[in-house]
Amino acid sequence: MEISFVTELLEAFTILCFGLSWPISIRKSLISKTAKGKSLFFEVFLLIGYAFGIFRKALQLTVLGCSGGIFFLSFFFYTLNFIEISIDVGLYFRNCKYDKLQLKNA
Numbered sequence: 001m002e003i004s005f006v007t008e009l010l011e012a013f014t015i016l017c018f019g020l021s022w023p024i025s026i027r028k029s030l031i032s033k034t035a036k037g038k039s040l041f042f043e044v045f046l047l048i049g050y051a052f053g054i055f056r057k058a059l060q061l062t063v064l065g066c067s068g069g070i071f072f073l074s075f076f077f078y079t080l081n082f083i084e085i086s087i088d089v090g091l092y093f094r095n096c097k098y099d100k101l102q103l104k105n106a
Contacts, residue, residue, distance in 0.1 A: 008070040015053070015077035022084035029091035033098045043089050050082040 029038070057075040060066040 005070060008074060012070055012074035012077060015074055015081060019077055019081040022081060026084060026088050029088055029095060033095055035092050035095040035099055038092050040092055043085055047082060047085050050078055053078040054082060
């Protein structure tokens with residue numbers, strides 16, 4: 001096995017493991033209908049980090065000519081995680097509205 005294959009595989013597994021938590025977070029945000037305990041600051045920095053990861057993969061593809069199944073798998077997981085975090089950020093703003101309504105009605 002080449003070292004570049006191993007590093008791409010490790011990167012894909014790392015992103016996969018991080019990404020497994022986002023559906024759980026989205027579900028919790030949907031059900032709880034509160035923004036309490038969420039950090040928008042944290043999620044925005046994660047979005048920025050994943051955007052850099054997507055940009056890195058785009059550069060690797062266009063400039064360095066990297067390709068292969070594992071390469072595209074990690075690119076897919078970067079994109080999927082970015083979308084999932086974006087959904088969770090959207091739910092944060094929705095839940096902030098719910099929180100304000102609850103304070104107003106209390």
